[in-house]
Amino acid sequence: MSDNDFPSRGIDASRPSAARMYRYYLSGQADCDTDRKFGERVHAAFPEITAWARHNRAFLGRAVDFMSGNGIEQFLDIGAGLPAPGSTHEVARTRLPGTRVVYVDNDxxxxxxxxDLLRETGTLDSTAFVDADLRCPDDIFDHSETRRLIDPDRPLGLLIVSVWPFVPDSDRPYRLMAQLRDRLPRGSYVAMSHAGPDEAPADIARGLTAAAELYKETADPLTLRRRDDFAAFYDGFELLDPGIVHAPEWRPTSPVEMADPARPCNFAAVGYKP
Known part of the structure; x- marks a missing residue:
C-alpha cells in the first residue's frame, strides 16, 4: 500500500457524514435521527447553511452547463456525495445527450x-460511480470505470465542488491538485468551490466558523480557507471570467441578492488548462 492509499469508508449511522448532511441541507430531509439533531445544531450556529448549500449546488449546475456549452462531453465529478436533483449527468445531457460522467466518492x-440510482435509470452504460479517494488521484484516473468512460486524450470537465474543505493541510491538498492537473488533457476545465469566512460580515463569519467546529464531531472534519488559499488550487490553470468570486456570482442566470448573508461564505471559480 502506497502513501496515497486510503480505505473507503463504510456506512456509520452513529456519526453524521458530509454526504448525508449536504443532502439534508438541500432537501430538509434527514436519513436518521443523528443527522437531524446534528443539522439542527449546525443551523443554530449558522442559519445560512441551507442557502449556502443551494448556492453551492447551483454553481455546480451553471459550471457544468458552461462546460457542456463549450463542447465538453465527459466529466469527472470527485466527491459527488449522495444523489440529489441537478446531478452532473442530468445537467450535461440537456445540452449533449451523449455525455459520459464518472462520479467519485470515498463514502x-x-x-x-x-x-442503485444509475441502475434504476438505466444509465450505467454512460455513467459510473467509483469508490475512490480524492487523495489518490492516480487511482481515480486509472480505475477501470474511468478508463471505460473517459478518453484520456480528449478534454474533460473536472468537478471538485466543496470537497477540498474535507482535505486537511496535512494531506497536502495543493500537491494533490497538481497531480490531478497533470492528468488532465489540454483544453480541460476544472470547477471548484470552497467555504471561507474571511469576506463575510463578522457575525456571519463567526457562525460559519462555529459550524466548522461542530464538524470535528463528524466523520468529515472541516477546514475553512481564505481567498488566497483557494486561488492556489488554480496554479497552472487560466481562470475564466469573472475569476474567483462568491458562488452565486459566478455567471449567474438571475440577479444576485447582494444582501444575502450566505453569499460571501463560499468561493467559486472555473479554470482552463491551456
Whole structure:
C-alpha cells in the first residue's frame, strides 16, 4: 500500500457524514435521527447553511452547463456525495445527450446509493460511480470505470465542488491538485468551490466558523480557507471570467441578492488548462 492509499469508508449511522448532511441541507430531509439533531445544531450556529448549500449546488449546475456549452462531453465529478436533483449527468445531457460522467466518492453509502440510482435509470452504460479517494488521484484516473468512460486524450470537465474543505493541510491538498492537473488533457476545465469566512460580515463569519467546529464531531472534519488559499488550487490553470468570486456570482442566470448573508461564505471559480 502506497502513501496515497486510503480505505473507503463504510456506512456509520452513529456519526453524521458530509454526504448525508449536504443532502439534508438541500432537501430538509434527514436519513436518521443523528443527522437531524446534528443539522439542527449546525443551523443554530449558522442559519445560512441551507442557502449556502443551494448556492453551492447551483454553481455546480451553471459550471457544468458552461462546460457542456463549450463542447465538453465527459466529466469527472470527485466527491459527488449522495444523489440529489441537478446531478452532473442530468445537467450535461440537456445540452449533449451523449455525455459520459464518472462520479467519485470515498463514502460507501454515497457510492451504493449512486449505483442503485444509475441502475434504476438505466444509465450505467454512460455513467459510473467509483469508490475512490480524492487523495489518490492516480487511482481515480486509472480505475477501470474511468478508463471505460473517459478518453484520456480528449478534454474533460473536472468537478471538485466543496470537497477540498474535507482535505486537511496535512494531506497536502495543493500537491494533490497538481497531480490531478497533470492528468488532465489540454483544453480541460476544472470547477471548484470552497467555504471561507474571511469576506463575510463578522457575525456571519463567526457562525460559519462555529459550524466548522461542530464538524470535528463528524466523520468529515472541516477546514475553512481564505481567498488566497483557494486561488492556489488554480496554479497552472487560466481562470475564466469573472475569476474567483462568491458562488452565486459566478455567471449567474438571475440577479444576485447582494444582501444575502450566505453569499460571501463560499468561493467559486472555473479554470482552463491551456
Amino acid at each position: 460507501t453509502e454515497a457510492v451504493s446509493f449512486g449505483l
